[in-house]
Amino acid sequence: MPEPCPVAATLGVRSLRGTRATSPIIKALRAAAPHLYWKQTYTEDEVGRDFLDEYGYVELFGPGGHYASNKLRGYIGFWGPGLTYDRHDHESEERYFTLAGNAVFCAKGSPNLMLHPGQARSHASHQPHLMVTLDQPFLAYAVWRGAGFDGLPRMMASQA
Ligand SMILES: [Fe+2]
Numbered sequence: 001m002p003e004p005c006p007v008a009a010t011l012g013v014r015s016l017r018g019t020r021a022t023s024p025i026i027k028a029l030r031a032a033a034p035h036l037y038w039k040q041t042y043t044e045d046e047v048g049r050d051f052l053d054e055y056g057y058v059e060l061f062g063p064g065g066h067y068a069s070n071k072l073r074g075y076i077g078f079w080g081p082g083l084t085y086d087r088h089d090h091e092s093e094e095r096y097f098t099l100a101g102n103a104v105f106c107a108k109g110s111p112n113l114m115l116h117p118g119q120a121r122s123h124a125s126h127q128p129h130l131m132v133t134l135d136q137p138f139l140a141y142a143v144w145r146g147a148g149f150d151g152l153p154r155m156m157a158s159q160a
Helices: 006-013 023-035 049-053
Strands: 055-062 072-079 084-089 093-100 103-107 110-115 120-123 129-133 138-145
Touching: 006 023, 006 055, 023 093, 023 138, 049 055, 103 120, 110 120
Parallel strands: none
Antiparallel strands: 055 072, 072 138, 084 129, 093 120, 093 138, 103 110, 103 129
């Protein structure tokens, strides 16, 4: 049995700065966090212990989600402050919608962008990208669609 994801127990007490529009979602997620199925895609060898202690996601719908879907995958992701979610890619297209906090997104062929609550960012299929959180945790809703939506990201740190 996998270790429980630390985020499941701590989301309810984290400092999460949203907007008037995203705050009700954050409030609901805080209450639901201990009851949701939190996962981690990566191993300690890939991303380190500090990252795993401050990262987790809930697949709301998808092949392994709370609701089964064979067309799309949607998830809520959490990353603590001061993390680098290193360069990776995946076949699926991806769109992030920021709920709380902020993070800097860097993607090959796109301008770097700091996302704030209410803002979104897309990544094309196989577009390498990375994300850095600064002084705040980052909470986002994300959707994967298209070929490979049921796959996993592939870390590319050694090719940066
Ligand atoms: Fe991604």
